[in-house]
Amino acid sequence: MKLTGGQMVCESLLREGADVVFGVPGGAILPFYDYLTQYPKIHHVLVRHEQGGAHAADGYARVTGKVGVCLATSGPGALNLTTGLANAFMDSCPIVAITGQVSRFAIGKVAFQETDVTGATLPVTKHNYLVMRAADIPRVLKEAFYIARTGRPGPVLVDIPKDVFTETADYEYPETVNLPGYHPQTVGDPAQIQKAAKLINGAKRPVILAGRGVLIAGAMEELRLLAEKAQVPVVPTLLGLSCFPGSHYLNVGMMGMHGSAYANIAVDECDVLIGVGCRFDDRITGRVSDFARHAQIIHVDIEPANIRQNIRTEVPIVGDAKSVLRSLIPLVEPAKRSEWLQHIDDLRRAHPLVVRDFGEAPSTQHVIQQLFQETHGNAIVVTGVGQHQMRAGQHYIFDRPMTMVTSGGLGTMGYEIPAAMGAQLGRPDALVWSVAGDGGFQMTVQELATIRDEKLPVKFAIMNNGFLGMVRQWQELFYEKRYSQVKVTGPDFVKLAEAYGMLGLRATRKEEVAKVIRQANAHRGPVLVDFQVAAEENVYPMIPSGQSVKELMEDTLPGLEPTRR
Amino acid sequence: MRRIILALVEDKPGVLNRIASMFRRRGFNIYSLAVGHSEVPDMSRMVIVVDNAPPNAVDQVTKQLDKVIEVVRVEDITELPIVTRETAMIKVRASPATRGQIIEVLDLFKGVEVADVSPNSIIIEMTGTTDVVESLLALLKDYGIIEIMRTGQLAMVRDSQLPD
Numbered sequence: 001m002k003l004t005g006g007q008m009v010c011e012s013l014l015r016e017g018a019d020v021v022f023g024v025p026g027g028a029i030l031p032f033y034d035y036l037t038q039y040p041k042i043h044h045v046l047v048r049h050e051q052g053g054a055h056a057a058d059g060y061a062r063v064t065g066k067v068g069v070c071l072a073t074s075g076p077g078a079l080n081l082t083t084g085l086a087n088a089f090m091d092s093c094p095i096v097a098i099t100g101q102v103s104r105f106a107i108g109k110v111a112f113q114e115t116d117v118t119g120a121t122l123p124v125t126k127h128n129y130l131v132m133r134a135a136d137i138p139r140v141l142k143e144a145f146y147i148a149r150t151g152r153p154g155p156v157l158v159d160i161p162k163d164v165f166t167e168t169a170d171y172e173y174p175e176t177v178n179l180p181g182y183h184p185q186t187v188g189d190p191a192q193i194q195k196a197a198k199l200i201n202g203a204k205r206p207v208i209l210a211g212r213g214v215l216i217a218g219a220m221e222e223l224r225l226l227a228e229k230a231q232v233p234v235v236p237t238l239l240g241l242s243c244f245p246g247s248h249y250l251n252v253g254m255m256g257m258h259g260s261a262y263a264n265i266a267v268d269e270c271d272v273l274i275g276v277g278c279r280f281d282d283r284i285t286g287r288v289s290d291f292a293r294h295a296q297i298i299h300v301d302i303e304p305a306n307i308r309q310n311i312r313t314e315v316p317i318v319g320d321a322k323s324v325l326r327s328l329i330p331l332v333e334p335a336k337r338s339e340w341l342q343h344i345d346d347l348r349r350a351h352p353l354v355v356r357d358f359g360e361a362p363s364t365q366h367v368i369q370q371l372f373q374e375t376h377g378n379a380i381v382v383t384g385v386g387q388h389q390m391r392a393g394q395h396y397i398f399d400r401p402m403t404m405v406t407s408g409g410l411g412t413m414g415y416e417i418p419a420a421m422g423a424q425l426g427r428p429d430a431l432v433w434s435v436a437g438d439g440g441f442q443m444t445v446q447e448l449a450t451i452r453d454e455k456l457p458v459k460f461a462i463m464n465n466g467f468l469g470m471v472r473q474w475q476e477l478f479y480e481k482r483y484s485q486v487k488v489t490g491p492d493f494v495k496l497a498e499a500y501g502m503l504g505l506r507a508t509r510k511e512e513v514a515k516v517i518r519q520a521n522a523h524r525g526p527v528l529v530d531f532q533v534a535a536e537e538n539v540y541p542m543i544p545s546g547q548s549v550k551e552l553m554e555d556t557l558p559g560l561e562p563t564r565r
Numbered sequence: 566m567r568r569i570i571l572a573l574v575e576d577k578p579g580v581l582n583r584i585a586s587m588f589r590r591r592g593f594n595i596y597s598l599a600v601g602h603s604e605v606p607d608m609s610r611m612v613i614v615v616d617n618a619p620p621n622a623v624d625q626v627t628k629q630l631d632k633v634i635e636v637v638r639v640e641d642i643t644e645l646p647i648v649t650r651e652t653a654m655i656k657v658r659a660s661p662a663t664r665g666q667i668i669e670v671l672d673l674f675k676g677v678e679v680a681d682v683s684p685n686s687i688i689i690e691m692t693g694t695t696d697v698v699e700s701l702l703a704l705l706k707d708y709g710i711i712e713i714m715r716t717g718q719l720a721m722v723r724d725s726q727l728p729d
Contacts, residue, residue: 118579122586127634130579147634180608181575181637305628 026073029100054084059422075113090409126154151184188319213277414443597717
């Protein structure tokens with residue numbers, strides 16, 4: 001079958017099941033958008049900024065497990081994608097980005113809107129392509145989708161010159177890929193798995209550290225079986241939240257810089273640490289030499305380069321979390337470990353997450369707790385980056401998989417709006433709550449128009465404290481309260497919501513919080529709630545950057561200063 | 566210390582850039598780089614010699630190089646039994662008076678040829694290990710080296726001393 005390059009892209013997208021794509025047209029990608037009109041089955045979402053398109057594809061991917069697709073034109077369009085690509089790259093999110101490039105004859109001649117896009121995106125993509133012949137498009141897109149979703153997933157960019165979209169060639173979509181240098185290892189080495197089982201069977205105080213790899217591999221059930229059989233407490237990372245039921249008695253809760261004190265102490269005291277699908281990022285480990293000091297470490301990850309990247313590891317296992325855990329479970333002996341579990345319960349009681357009272361104004365903690373209550377834990381929670389994000393990780397209990405969508409590795413403020421849009425498109429029937437800060441919200445606010453156009457019933461909870469809150473907290477704690485450029489103003493968010501054709505609500509007092517959440521839940525369309533929270537709430541517990549659990553700062557009883565352990 | 570990394574890569578545009586980028590982003594200097602076609606069609610073999618990089622960091626870079634889709638195989642072969650060679654072309658100032666002395670120096674080395682003789686200079690071509698090339702260069706220094714061109718180190722693992 002003879003097709004143009006642009007038609008081939010559309011055919012390939014449909015073959016890969018990409019029925020929703022996010023993009024903005026422009027000069028170099030014009031021919032593609034012309035052919036797109038022939039493919040009504042592809043739902044194109046016209047985002048207002050390409051970064052929004054990349055984040056939306058990312059949010060879509062995180063709640064569906066499918067590959068998200070975004071489109072942009074050459075030069076500024078493609079460069080606007082880069083933050084979203086980097087975000088997906090850090091958090092192992094499968095995305096295929098298709099960008100228009102100037103025509104072949106113009107490449108390298110500093111043409112209008114020309115940028116070396118494969119060069120610019122090289123460090124933030126898993127792989128990228130510059131396609132110089134239409135005949136290569138089916139193979140390249142087949143490879144792009146395959147690379148994006150297999151192994152450690154990630155973004156793949158395909159840059160296509162304008163005249164390649166109009167070039168005609170034979171179209172046949174390949175059934176297989178031929179990539180001699182790419183063979184992700186999914187099955188773990190049996191000898192290593194034996195060693196891991198032996199360590200676990202001999203352990204008195206084991207802990208499982210569960211990351212996003214569990215969700216990607218769909219190993220939630222295997223993780224639960226392992227934890228229950230061997231009675232091993234599970235500590236999720238921020239990105240691992242929702243991979244293990246939050247209300248399960250073995251779930252200790254999130255650890256790391258702002259994880260609970262008890263989760264951090266449990267990892268500090270454990271004798272065997274089983275890292276599954278996580279990469280021991282510095283927000284987890286703190287000072288590496290003090291991390292899990294007494295533990296022998298088992299590390300299961302599909303990406304060999306993640307192993308021993310940051311921490312010493314006694315038993316490395318390269319493989320897919322589901323496959324490895326399946327092999328591991330029969331080798332692990334049933335155990336009770338009642339003493340260890342009792343000890344963790346004691347830790348919970350001795351180091352609870354303290355909810356501070358700020359008088360009339362609600363705290364972010366209070367809002368998140370109410371949000372959990374009023375949604376019965378059934379919402380998909382999308383967050384931005386900062387204090388509200390950490391509070392969502394601490395106080396929302398995620399019982400169902402793939403319901404926490406957050407920018408972890410890159411920490412991209414502004415992720416919350418477009419990612420919520422992508423999540424809602426991926427899960428049209430789900431209740432999606434985007435938890436935002438007033439700073440980050442203003443970084444991608446233009447996508448509210450897209451959300452309205454798409455009639456998406458996303459609910460936004462802005463934790464409006466008039467500050468870039470987390471930065472302010474660091475300036476308070478580590479720069480002797482010399483506040484530098486952290487006071488941030490915003491629009492009247494209720495009016496803003498109305499301007500975008502959404503329902504705008506506001507809560508300024510604690511007792512209003514539950515009511516407005518109920519009101520928002522009951523509304524069929526998109527809602528924005530401006531929660532005017534206490535201005536200078538700090539997020540505790542906190543392990544300052546580069547330090548360890550020994551330096552963990554905990555909030556104490558209301559009114560008291562935080563203490564150091 | 567120097568580490569020697571051997572890689573088999575697909576012969577496609579941009580591959581060298583992807584590989585070099587892995588070193589650039591960590592601030593490692595590539596001491597030498599040799600690339601050419603291998604025995605496998607459409608595959609190139611590369612020897613990358615890295616300077617002043619801690620061994621564990623090189624281990625990490627090697628793993629990251631393996632992540633590059635077009636890299637088929639990559640290995641740090643520094644500790645393995647290997648044969649290494651490089652070729653250098655050295656243009657040295659040589660007047661009729663000093664030419665004879667220089668030739669005498671060259672006689673001390675194996676694998677040396679005079680590739681060109683001009684009135685005031687000669688071009689010496691030498692193939693040997695990096696150490697030997699360095700020692701020839703040291704001896705020629707006093708005569709006045711005008712230009713040096715080196716291929717970078719080539720390396721191959723010996724079968725004879727490999728444990729099976």
